[in-house]
Amino acid sequence: MLPPQPHILMCPPDYFGIEYEINPWMRRSRPSDPEVAAGQWTALRELLEQCGAQISLMDPVPGLPDLVFTANAALVYRNLALLSHFRHEVRQREVPHFTQALERLGFQAEAVPQDMYFEGAGDALFCGDTLCAGYRIRSDVRGHQWIGQRLGVRVIAVELVDSYYYHLDTCFCPLAEGLAIYHPPAFDDYGRRALAGAVDELIPIDADEATRFACNAVVVGRNVVTNTGCRRLHAELRRRGFEPHETPLDEFVKSGGSAKCLTLRLDGEEAAAWKRAAPQA
Numbered sequence: 001m002l003p004p005q006p007h008i009l010m011c012p013p014d015y016f017g018i019e020y021e022i023n024p025w026m027r028r029s030r031p032s033d034p035e036v037a038a039g040q041w042t043a044l045r046e047l048l049e050q051c052g053a054q055i056s057l058m059d060p061v062p063g064l065p066d067l068v069f070t071a072n073a074a075l076v077y078r079n080l081a082l083l084s085h086f087r088h089e090v091r092q093r094e095v096p097h098f099t100q101a102l103e104r105l106g107f108q109a110e111a112v113p114q115d116m117y118f119e120g121a122g123d124a125l126f127c128g129d130t131l132c133a134g135y136r137i138r139s140d141v142r143g144h145q146w147i148g149q150r151l152g153v154r155v156i157a158v159e160l161v162d163s164y165y166y167h168l169d170t171c172f173c174p175l176a177e178g179l180a181i182y183h184p185p186a187f188d189d190y191g192r193r194a195l196a197g198a199v200d201e202l203i204p205i206d207a208d209e210a211t212r213f214a215c216n217a218v219v220v221g222r223n224v225v226t227n228t229g230c231r232r233l234h235a236e237l238r239r240r241g242f243e244p245h246e247t248p249l250d251e252f253v254k255s256g257g258s259a260k261c262l263t264l265r266l267d268g269e270e271a272a273a274w275k276r277a278a279p280q281a
Contacts, residue, residue, distance in 0.1 A: 004013040006053040006220050009101065009264040013041045013068045018255055022088045023166050027257035035250035041068070044225070044259060047247050051223040056266070058101035064094050069257050070264040071169060072122045073098035074109070075275065077151050081107040084120040087138050105266065118143035121264055122167035127174035127274035129153065130198045134160045134168030153274075156198045159192035165210070169260045173215045174271030175224065175242065179203070181217070181233065183210040209233055213249070213258035219270045227258045 017029050045055055061067055072091070074081040081102045088090045098114035099109045110240050112118045123139040124147065125132050133144035141157045148155035158168070162185060163170040178200035184192055185207070195202060205214045212229035219225075222242050226233065227249040234244035249258045268275030 005027040007266040017065045032251040051220040069261040072120045075124045087117045116140040116143035127272040128177040129157045136167040216258035216260040218259045
């Protein structure tokens with residue numbers, strides 16, 4: 001029997017722009033070009049479809065420029081979507097729209113306790129049966145502990161120490177069970193050791209390609225989609241039997257996001273062991 005088609009949630013960038021500054025990449029003095037951004041987003045969508053993904057769309061909303069970054073909507077686990085509680089008020093307004101979109105797609109949307117911050121698949125990524133979770137800059141470590149208990153999964157919480165890599169998905173990307181790419185300087189010494197203990201093999205990404213958001217990749221089967229400028233990573237991926245693809249996403253890099261930030265995997269990431277396990281009774 002064929003595996004289910006990969007399923008991704010995206011939001012058109014109709015209202016995307018640099019309207020505020022909540023990470024070091026964002027500068028209102030360096031605005032995005034709406035026409036170029038629209039073209040880059042469309043090219044990403046078309047490339048993901050060519051790689052075999054089904055794309056579901058949610059409606060863009062005026063005044064919510066970062067709604068386009070659907071990775072931050074929630075953490076998806078089977079038919080449950082644990083909703084984000086954003087640290088910044090400007091993004092908290094996105095939650096009702098993400099909730100509506102996920103419920104329309106058949107997910108049970110559930111809020112995390114509101115005394116803790118959690119920013120969805122931006123800060124929580126499965127590698128095998130372990131949930132690797134980034135904290136300090138956006139998400140709280142207590143939130144990850146709660147999620148681990150709620151889902152009954154092992155959580156490895158790692159501290160992010162470079163404000164340019166404010167979400168885990170900007171500096172860490174599981175490729176398959178036991179294999180991930182990461183940018184070591186984004187983590188403290190304990191975080192690097194914790195990841196090494198949780199993931200069988202880690203492929204380091206240097207500073208030049210990390211700033212091109214090499215780690216902010218979308219994995220669809222053996223296809224890996226990144227921004228342009230990740231030549232060394234792509235060579236390493238080919239050597240390991242993956243098929244790398246690049247598409248320009250610089251208008252979104254201006255806001256601190258790239259391919260992964262623009263997508264939420266609805267059927268489970270390729271590296272998540274739970275997606276291949278029998279559903280719990």
